[in-house]
Amino acid sequence: MKRRHTVPLQRGWLVALLLVLILFLSILLPQLGILNLYLQQVIMYVGINIILTISLNLVNGYMGEFSVGHAGFMAIGAYVSSLLTVLVFPRSLGPFIFPLVLVLGGLAAALAGLMVALPSFKTRGDYLAIVTLAFNMIIKSVLENIDAIGGPRGFMGMSKLTNVAWVYIWVLLTVFAIRNFVFSSYGRGILSIREDEVAAELVSVNTRQAKILAFVISSFFAGVAGGLFAHVLQFINPRSFTILKSTDVLVMVYLGGIGSITGSILGASIYTVLLELLRPLGVWRWVVGPLMLVILMVTRPRGIFGLREARWLIPAEEVQADATATS
Amino acid sequence: MQFIIQQTLNALQLGSVYALIALGYTMVYGILRMINFAHGDIFMVSTYLGFFGASFLLGHALHLPGAVTFVLTLLVAMLGTSLLAVFIERVAYKPLRQAPRISAVITALGIGLVLENFTLATIGPEPRILPQVIPVINFNLGGVAVSTIQVVILAVSAAVMSILDTIVRKTMTGMAMRAISFDKSVVPLMGVPTDRIISITFALGSSIAAVGGTLYGIAYMIDPYMGIRIGWWAFISAVVGGIGNIRGAMVGGYILGFVEIFVAAFLPSTYRDFVVFALLLVLLVFKPTGIMGMPVVQQKV
DSSP: OHHHHHHHHHHHHHHHHHHHHHHHHHHHHHHHTOSOHHHHHHHHHHHHHHHHHHHHHIIIIISOOOOOOHHHHHHHHHHHHHHIIIIISOGGGHHHHHHHHHHHHHHHHHHHHHHHHHHHTTSOTTHHHHHHHHHHHHHHHHHHHOGGGTGGGOEEOOOOOOOHHHHHHHHHHHHHHHHHHHTSHHHHHHHHHHHOHHHHHHTTOOHHHHHHHHHHHHHHHHHHHHHHHHHHHSEEOGGGGSHHHHHHHHHHHHHHOTTOHHHHHHHHHHHHHHHHHTGGGGGGHHHHHHHHHHHHHHHOTTOTTTTOOOGGGSOHHHHHHHHHHHO | OHHHHHHHHHHHHHHHHHHHHHHHHHHHHHHHOOOOTTHHHHHHHHHHHHHHHHHHHHHTTOOOOHHHHHHHHHHHHHHHHHHHHHHHIIIIIGGGTTSOHHHHHHHHHHHHHHHHHHHHHHHOSSOBOOOOOSOOOEEEETTEEEEHHHHHHHHHHHHHHHHHHHHHHHSHHHHHHHHHHHOTTTGGGGTOOHHHHHHHHHHHHHHHHHHHHHHHHHHSOBOTTHHHHHHHHHHHHHHHHOTTOHHHHHHHHHHHHHHHHHHHHHSOGGGHHHHHHHHHHHHHHHOTTOSSOOOOOOOOO
């Protein structure tokens, strides 16, 4: 019994050590010029997509709802954080206040998430899909009609504040936050909503509150991802955040597998890198990519890692409980 | 006044197309509880089938009367589109009947992207215009311009919609469709061939979309991206009317047509999306199941 307890503990240290090592590498490698700018950019997009995918997976995978407007929250985060770095804070402070700016962008997106969640969780089923779709379209339309932030021409002037290390840190924070949320008692409430909402309510899960909470957390991280995205590209316009962008995130979620953080990391990485590798195909890559998605869905409807989790992401007590249950 | 009548006419024209496409969304949803996101792109493919059909018929100087060419174009588009839709249903959706409901929706999204980008890659992004299938004659009725195109669009869509309504209400196939949408697990026990009925639903829905596609093609420019925009609008029409309800989809289509045309007439056209989706949200708050949708019996503790 004693030995069992120490094994996960050692594993935890190992993971922590590995993560710190990667952090140093993520700072060092670009500095030493080992990673060229193109590779850095691809890595940053992978990271941003991981954040988007995990956060959407919370709503669509763990909670079993169907939100299709994730790009709308991303847009809010992107615009708020860009406006803050360009117009509000002095440029020289940029690198220091960047985390704060991202959090503020995330909070703005979370507020929008709250406004979407309040009316739409009154009914169940496909209405969240329609409301989030409408929200995505409205955000794009509003951004196009405000001339002060560039309207349809877009907004620029951000410094390139996002780097590999920052993206990496935010990916870690997202994984940490969502993983702990999912394994908390709130998270279990959310899982029970997916399985059976009526039963969840019977065991006194406050379903409405749990749904709203999960949706707001999801929107927050989408906003952060938007802020990171804006400061990689240094140029944003409303057309970057259309329903097509939301579709991309959906594809990554279901490719990786619902209800799985490991799956989200895999799905986002595979999809982003694959589309990058297919670049020589030109327009045809947009035929090949979705076609592979269709084939994967038909042969493996739950995605690559659906409803499963890599071992190092599961809390030690849980692994132990599993082991005792099976033995 | 003439302005209003003119805009009403334009709205009816556009609304007819939305209604025809919305029918496909609503029929599939009614029977499979699945949002068929590929439907907009199936509509897009149908306009290209109409385009090639019409170009072939006119290019070979067959000297057919205008009406015959039009009907043949329509039939080519309808046949091709329904074959495509049934093929997609068999290959991509049928294996997922038992899978989580969302898997099929994601597959449909993927199919839509494949169709759109395949068209883009093979035919090219440039907007095209259908060759003149029906002779365009403009009448002037007291200051209101009416063209033969408008008359044809309104008449053909009204005819198609009433035929569909009859099929669903009066025939055995229609009865089977309504039965499946009512209870999917019991109906096969009554000897209804569910798979065949589902295929027929896809074929019907997509050939109606093909009618919409051909009509759209004779009035407006076509390009590979239109499947997304018009598809989403038609989907919203189906939701506004009450998804799953056939007459609701028709009503919803015309409502969206009116909103789009009248917003564009009185406000800058960039406000169009905003107004439509804001109206949609307001409607959903007060009537979550759409105008003609059945009230959802909510499970409550």
